[in-house]
Amino acid sequence: MDISKTRYIIFDTFGTVVDWHGSIVTHGMSLSKKYNLDIDWDEFANAWRNDGYFKATFDIAHGKREWVPADTVFMEYLDSRARECGLDVLSAEDYENLGKIWHRLSPWPDVLEGLNRLKTGYAIGPFSNGDFNLMIDIEKAACLPWDFITTGDLFKKFKPNPEVYVDEINLLGARPEEVAMVAAHPFDLDGAKLAGCTTIFVPRPMEYGPKVIYDEPDGKQEVDYVLNDFVELARLFGV
The missing domain is CATH 3.40.50.1000 (HAD superfamily/HAD-like)
Structure with missing residues (x-):
């Protein structure tokens, strides 16, 4: 070429x-320390990427669902796992900041x-x-x-x-x-x-x-x- x-x-x-992985894990560990959370942030970050973002954007790219913004995709997955992972104890501000980690x-x-x-x-x-x-x-x-x-x-x-x-x-x-x-x-x-x-x-x-x-x-x-x-x-x- x-x-x-x-x-x-x-x-x-x-x-x-x-x-993205290192950034999510670093932020997640700070939340674990603040709220005494027991979360495998390595697993969570990879699942957020693959089971959340990748799956949704691939489905949209191949016409399997209507287009929505990437931020919506990220929050859909976070909301789906929040209670299971104990993230419902986060303050509203900390929860929003976690969802916006993809911006940082x-x-x-x-x-x-x-x-x-x-x-x-x-x-x-x-x-x-x-x-x-x-x-x-x-x-x-x-x-x-x-x-x-x-x-x-x-x-x-x-x-x-x-x-x-x-x-x-x-x-x-x-x-x-x-x-x-x-x-x-x-x-x-x-x-x-x-x-x-x-x-x-x-x-x-x-x-x-x-x-x-x-x-x-x-x-x-x-x-x-x-x-x-x-x-x-x-x-x-x-x-």
Whole structure:
């Protein structure tokens, strides 16, 4: 794949740019200490991601349920497990802050250096299923140097619906070969590949925490590049 025509680099966010698992566990442990809770936060974080967020967004992407914002998806799962996990003892403020932890996720250690280098030569931004206001909050909390923000709620569709990748290219006013997509999940790159974008896989083996040995399933399309981190990504693009 010829990357010399690239103008825009877009990024999956949860897991690729930010460490959702570590952020949830750290916040959860502070709540356990405050309220004397007995919760396995590693398990809770992974279930919130897979049984909550992933399942709902995949169902929406494949037309199995109506579109709702990602924040609604996150709160649906939290509400479904609150009593079981003893979270009903939290104050209203602490409960809301737990639900909004997805707005305050920390970046992986290589991210800021890589993004700041990429920004010197390219327009960079998230292409996420997270809500627009959620991405703004993450940008502020993590000091991410985005040039723009694009999210599923702009299109009322969720990745990996193939149509949303075409919508993204059109919104950028770009040709497919001018857009490169970066993700830690090959399934997320499949739609970008079919839309004609350059695809770059950056594995995050610690995405589900240190207690889980996790290998990301292969996608259906061959990715163009496999890199170790965002610093290597910046090097690939010559910045």
